[in-house]
Amino acid sequence: MTTRHSHRWLVPLFAAGVVVGCSAPDREGPSPTSAPPTNDSVERSALAAYEEFWTVTDAAFASPGSRDWTTRTREVATGQALESLSRDIANYASIPAHTEGTVSRAPTVSNAAPDRVAIVDCVDISDSRLVSDDDGQVLDDLANRVPRYLYRAEVIPRGDRWVVERTAPSLAEPC
Numbered sequence: 001m002t003t004r005h006s007h008r009w010l011v012p013l014f015a016a017g018v019v020v021g022c023s024a025p026d027r028e029g030p031s032p033t034s035a036p037p038t039n040d041s042v043e044r045s046a047l048a049a050y051e052e053f054w055t056v057t058d059a060a061f062a063s064p065g066s067r068d069w070t071t072r073t074r075e076v077a078t079g080q081a082l083e084s085l086s087r088d089i090a091n092y093a094s095i096p097a098h099t100e101g102t103v104s105r106a107p108t109v110s111n112a113a114p115d116r117v118a119i120v121d122c123v124d125i126s127d128s129r130l131v132s133d134d135d136g137q138v139l140d141d142l143a144n145r146v147p148r149y150l151y152r153a154e155v156i157p158r159g160d161r162w163v164v165e166r167t168a169p170s171l172a173e174p175c
Helices: 003-021 039-062 070-076 079-094
Strands: 097-104 108-113 116-132 148-158 161-170
Touching (some): 039 079, 039 161, 079 161
Antiparallel strands (some): 116 148, 148 161
16 A cells, blocks of 8 residues: 555544544443542532632621631631631731621632642722721721732642632732
8 A cells, every 4th residue: 555545544544533532421331420520510619619718708807706717717728728717817806806898809710630729819808998896997008008919729629528728818919
């Protein structure tokens, strides 16, 4: 067979390979519930856990001394993220102060694997204030604070749910 004639066979062979690769799944194969999670489902789960982390964070900062936040924070965070969140809640309660207003976010997944998802967020605190519980005075240095900055987080699976493990606000990186 000459080179010219051998190329004629490449197209049908390639087409057959595509058809075999795209054929219907074997009915005897694993069920959809035993399949590993797809990147889309991993990303959705991680983003939902990240949003829940912020729901708890916002509630705790709005009323840090109203209750013991330990159980709730352990449900949404672990490791460095839990330590940092717990420290911030304790600091606000000790002043005593709380946040008022709205913190806006725009999280996106920057990297996803079955065991870890990296999230980059643009946190906007321009409509939020730290307020003294004693006299209602605004404690933020509004003139010098960075109103919008990048915030990085890593979310990991723990048991049957995802939790935030690491957080890193990047005040030097406005968004």
